Amino acid sequence: xxxxxxxxxxxxxxxxxxxxxxxxxxxxxxxxxxxxxxxxxxxxxxxxxxxxxxxxxxxxxxxxxxxxxxxxxxxxxxxxxxxxxxxxxxxxxxxxxxxxxxxxxxxxxxxxxxxxxxxxxxxxxxxxxxxxxxxxxxxxxxxxxxxxxxxxxxxxxxxxxxxxxxxxxxxxxxxxxxxxxxxxxxxxxxxxxxxxxxxxxxxxxxxxxxxxxxxxxxxxxxxxxxxxxxxxxxxxxxxxxxxxxxxxxxxxxxxxxxxxxxxxxxxxxxxxxxxxxxxxxxxxxxxxxxxxxxxxxxxxxxxxxxxxxxxxxxxxxxxxxxxxxx
Amino acid sequence: xxxxxxxxxxxxxxxxxxxxxxxxxxxxxxxxxxxxxxxxxxxxxxxxxxxxxxxxxxxxxxxxxxxxxxxxxxxxxxxxxxxxxxxxxxxxxxxxxxxxxxxxxxxxxxxxxxxxxxxxxxxxxxxxxxxxxxxxxxxxxxxxxxxxxxxxxxxxxxxxxxxxxxxxxxxxxxxxxxxxxxxxxxxxxxxxxxxxxxxxxxxxxxxxxxxxxxxxxxxxxxxxxxxxxxxxxxxxxxxxxxxxxxxxxxxxxxxxxxxxxxxxxxxxxxxxxxxxxxxxxxxxxxxxxxxxxxxxxxxxxxxxxxxxxxxxxxxxxxxxxxxxxxxxxxxxxxxxxxxxxxxxxxxxxxxxxxxxxxxxxxxxxxxxxxxxxxxxxxxxxxxxxxxxxxxxxxxxxxxxxxxxxxxxxxxxxxxxxxxxxxxxxxxxxxxxxxxxxxxxxxxxxxxxxxxxx
Numbered sequence: 001x002x003x004x005x006x007x008x009x010x011x012x013x014x015x016x017x018x019x020x021x022x023x024x025x026x027x028x029x030x031x032x033x034x035x036x037x038x039x040x041x042x043x044x045x046x047x048x049x050x051x052x053x054x055x056x057x058x059x060x061x062x063x064x065x066x067x068x069x070x071x072x073x074x075x076x077x078x079x080x081x082x083x084x085x086x087x088x089x090x091x092x093x094x095x096x097x098x099x100x101x102x103x104x105x106x107x108x109x110x111x112x113x114x115x116x117x118x119x120x121x122x123x124x125x126x127x128x129x130x131x132x133x134x135x136x137x138x139x140x141x142x143x144x145x146x147x148x149x150x151x152x153x154x155x156x157x158x159x160x161x162x163x164x165x166x167x168x169x170x171x172x173x174x175x176x177x178x179x180x181x182x183x184x185x186x187x188x189x190x191x192x193x194x195x196x197x198x199x200x201x202x203x204x205x206x207x208x209x210x211x212x213x214x215x216x217x218x219x220x221x222x223x224x225x226x227x228x229x230x231x232x233x234x235x236x237x238x239x240x241x242x243x244x245x246x247x248x249x250x251x252x253x254x255x256x257x258x259x260x261x262x263x264x265x266x267x268x269x270x271x272x273x274x275x276x277x278x279x280x281x282x283x284x285x286x287x288x289x290x291x292x293x294x295x296x297x298x299x300x301x302x303x304x305x306x307x308x309x310x311x312x313x314x315x316x317x318x319x320x321x322x323x324x325x326x
Numbered sequence: 327x328x329x330x331x332x333x334x335x336x337x338x339x340x341x342x343x344x345x346x347x348x349x350x351x352x353x354x355x356x357x358x359x360x361x362x363x364x365x366x367x368x369x370x371x372x373x374x375x376x377x378x379x380x381x382x383x384x385x386x387x388x389x390x391x392x393x394x395x396x397x398x399x400x401x402x403x404x405x406x407x408x409x410x411x412x413x414x415x416x417x418x419x420x421x422x423x424x425x426x427x428x429x430x431x432x433x434x435x436x437x438x439x440x441x442x443x444x445x446x447x448x449x450x451x452x453x454x455x456x457x458x459x460x461x462x463x464x465x466x467x468x469x470x471x472x473x474x475x476x477x478x479x480x481x482x483x484x485x486x487x488x489x490x491x492x493x494x495x496x497x498x499x500x501x502x503x504x505x506x507x508x509x510x511x512x513x514x515x516x517x518x519x520x521x522x523x524x525x526x527x528x529x530x531x532x533x534x535x536x537x538x539x540x541x542x543x544x545x546x547x548x549x550x551x552x553x554x555x556x557x558x559x560x561x562x563x564x565x566x567x568x569x570x571x572x573x574x575x576x577x578x579x580x581x582x583x584x585x586x587x588x589x590x591x592x593x594x595x596x597x598x599x600x601x602x603x604x605x606x607x608x609x610x611x612x613x614x615x616x617x618x619x620x621x622x623x624x625x626x627x628x629x630x631x632x633x634x635x636x637x638x639x640x641x642x643x644x645x646x647x648x649x650x651x652x653x654x655x656x657x658x659x660x661x662x663x664x665x666x667x668x669x670x671x672x673x674x675x676x677x678x679x680x681x682x683x684x685x686x687x688x689x690x691x692x693x694x695x696x697x698x699x700x701x702x703x704x705x706x707x708x709x710x711x712x713x714x715x716x717x718x719x720x721x722x723x724x725x726x727x728x729x730x731x732x733x734x735x736x737x738x739x740x741x742x743x744x745x746x747x748x749x750x751x752x753x754x755x756x757x758x759x760x761x762x763x764x765x766x767x768x769x770x771x772x773x774x775x776x777x778x779x
Contacts, residue, residue, distance in 0.1 A: 138486065139508015160487045160508070167494040170733050175500045179732070182501065186536035189464070193536050200537070201524040203504040203511075226740055272736040281733060 010295040025064040027291035040078040076286035093162035099279040101151035145304040149294025166281040178211030198248035225266030338426040356385040367412040374408040389425040396450035397590035434562025436580030497549040613758035617738040624684025640723040
C-alpha cells in the first residue's frame with residue numbers, strides 16, 4: 001500500500017513525464033471543458049502558489065498544449081463563470097463548492113502530521129454526509145466530487161444555486177455541517193413541547209443529529225470541545241456505544257440534560273471546521289484542476305466516480321510514483 | 327371565508343393597500359387635519375388621550391407616530407403602549423397604509439436603501455405586524471396569515487431558493503425551515519404525507535403544529551413583507567436618483583424620522599442597536615471580546631495572517647479611532663479622526679505589532695510583506711508605512727462581523743455571556759467599555775469609603 005506521507009514532491013522531470021505520458025485532456029471533466037471559455041485558469045510553475053493567473057483557453061486543445069509544454073507544479077481553474085474571464089469581469093455565476101481537507105477536519109482518529117489513509121477516509125465519510133444533505137434536504141443535483149490530493153472538493157453545478165451570493169452560501173455551509181444547535185422547545189397554544197433534535201427524523205434537526213453522531217463516534221480523549229471538561233468528555237466516550245445504537249434518549253440521560261447540552265454546543269462549534277467555509281463563500285475562487293498533478297504529494301487530482309467506494313491510493317497515484325518506488 | 331381584517335393592515339403592499347393609495351387623491355392632503363383619522367384614534371379602546379400631542383392629526387403625524395412607537399418600544403423602559411393603541415385598531419388601516427408609503431418614500435428619497443433609517447423602517451414594519459397579529463383572535467390570525475401567504479406565494483411546491491433574498495439578508499435562516507427534497511414544507515397535509523411514517527413515538531400532527539404550524543407560516547409571511555418593504559425603499563431610492571426635485575413634504579418627513587431616532591437614542595441611552603455615539607478614547611483591553619483577547623495573546627501558524635491583518639487590524643483601529651462607525655454609518659478615513667496619525671503610530675500599530683510578535687512563528691519576522699497588507703487595511707495603500715499622501719488608495723476596512731469571524735476564523739469564536747446580543751466584536755467592546763468604566767468607578771468609590779474608615 002502506498003502511504004501518502006512517504007510520497008515526496010514530484011520532481012520537474014516527473015511532472016514532465018506525468019503531463020506528457022500519462023495525462024490526457026479527456027480526464028478533465030466535461031463540466032469544465034464545456035464551459036472552458038467562461039473560466040479563468042491559474043498556474044503555479046515553481047511551487048510558490050498560483051501566481052500565473054487570468055489565463056483563458058478558447059478550446060480544450062489549447063489547454064492541453066499549455067499543460068504538455070509548461071508541465072506546471074499545479075494547475076487551477078475558477079469555480080466562477082465570466083463573460084470576460086481574462087479580466088475576471090462580468091461574473092455570471094459560480095459553482096457552489098465545499099473543500100474538505102483531511103488535515104483540517106476537526107476530529108481525526110489518526111495522529112498523523114499531514115494526511116494519511118485514516119483521515120482521508122474520514123474526509124470521505126464527511127463528504128458522503130454532505131452529499132446526502134445536498135440531495136435530500138436542499139434538493140440539489142449535478143453534484144461532482146473531486147479528490148484534491150489531500151481531501152475532497154464537492155462541486156455543485158445546479159443552476160438553482162450557481163447565482164446565489166456569499167451570504168446564502170454561508171448559510172448553506174452552516175446547514176450542511178450542523179453548525180447551529182436546533183431549538184428543542186416549541187410553543188403550542190397553551191403549552192410548551194420539547195423535541196430534542198434526535199426525535200425529529202427530517203429537516204435540519206436530522207442533519208444535526210447525523211453530524212453529532214459522526215463526531216461523537218470519532219471522539220477521543222485528546223479532542224478539546226468548547227465548554228466540555230475532561231470528566232464530561234470521558235463520560236461521553238464511556239457512553240458513545242449508545243449513540244452507535246441510536247439510543248439517544250439514554251445517552252442524554254446518562255450525561256444529564258445540562259451536560260448533554262454542553263456536548264452538543266461544543267460539537268456544533270467544532271462542526272464549522274468540517275469544511276473550509278472561506279472556499280465556499282468565495283465567488284471567484286480557483287480550485288485545483290481535476291486531472292492535474294498535486295506535485296507536493298505526487299497525487300493526481302481525480303474526478304471521483306463513486307465516492308462510496310473511492311480509494312485514492314488505488315485511483316489517484318500517478319504511474320511515476322510506482323516506478324519511483326521500484 | 328369571512329376575513330374580518332383587511333390584508334393591508336398587515337401587508338400595506340398588498341392589492342388592498344394599493345387601492346387605498348390610489349384613492350388618496352391630492353398628495354398635499356397628507357398634511358391636512360383629518361377628522362376621520364382623529365376620530366378613529368380617540369375611539370381606540372385603550373388610547374391615552376390626556377395630551378393632544380398623543381393624537382396624530384394627519385397622515386404625516388401618523389407616519390411619525392409609527393416610527394416613534396417602534397423607537398420607544400425598543401429603547402424606552404417607561405414605554406406606555408396606551409399612547410399608541412390606535413396603531414392596533416383595525417379601522418385605522420386606510421390611514422396606516424398611506425403613512426407606511428410616506429415613510430418608505432421619505433426614507434428612500436433622502437437616505438436610500440442602505441441607511442439606518444431604512445433599516446429601522448423595515449424592522450418597525452416587522453414588529454408592527456407581529457404586534458398586530460398578537461392582538462387578533464386565533465382564527466382571525468390564522469386566516470389572515472394564510473390569505474397573505476397565498477397572495478405572496480403562488481405555488482404549492484415552494485423551493486427554498488425562492489427565499490434567496492430573505493436568506494441572504496438573514497431575515498430567514500435556512501435551519502429554521504423544514505426542507506425536504508429542496509422544498510419548504512408549510513402545509514399540514516404535505517408534512518403528514520412526507521414524514522408520518524418516519525416519526526416514532528410522537529404524534530405527527532402535534533409535531534407539525536410545533537415545528538411548523540402557524541409559527542413558521544407567520545415568520546415567513548412577516549419576513550416576506552419586510553423584504554418587500556426593503557425592495558420598495560430600494561425602488562424609491564433608484565427612482566429618486568433620476569428625479570431632480572424630491573417632494574419637500576417627504577424631505578421634511580425624512581428629517582423628522584431622523585430626529586425621532588436621534589431623540590430616542592439621546593433620551594434612553596446607548597445600546598439601542600441603531601444609534602448612540604461612542605466617543606473615541608484610549609483603548610481598554612479589559613473590554614475586548616473573547617475573540618480579540620485570543621488574537622492578542624498570539625496565534626499559531628494556521629489562520630495567523632487573517633487573524634492579525636483581516637480581523638485585529640480593523641478592530642483595533644476602529645475601536646480606538648471611530649468606535650461608533652456602525653451607528654453613525656458614515657464612511658471616514660483615518661485622518662478624519664486622527665489628522666496627524668499620531669494615535670495610529672503610538673497606540674494602534676504597537677498593539678497590532680505586539681500581537682503579531684506573539685504569534686508562533688512571529689508574523690512579521692516570517693512574512694514581512696504582510697506589513698504592507700496591514701497598511702492597506704488601514705486605508706493607506708500597498709505601502710510599508712502609513713503616510714497621509716497614500717491615504718485613500720485602499721479602503722479602511724471595518725471590523726469583521728461575528729458571522730464573518732465564524733466563517734473565516736472559526737477557531738476564534740468562543741462566545742461568552744456578553745456575546746449573546748451582539749453581532750460584531752466592536753459592538754461588544756462599545757458595550758463593555760461602558761460596563762467596565764462603571765465597575766471601576768464603583769470599585770474606586772468602595773476604596774475611598776474604606777480609606778475614610
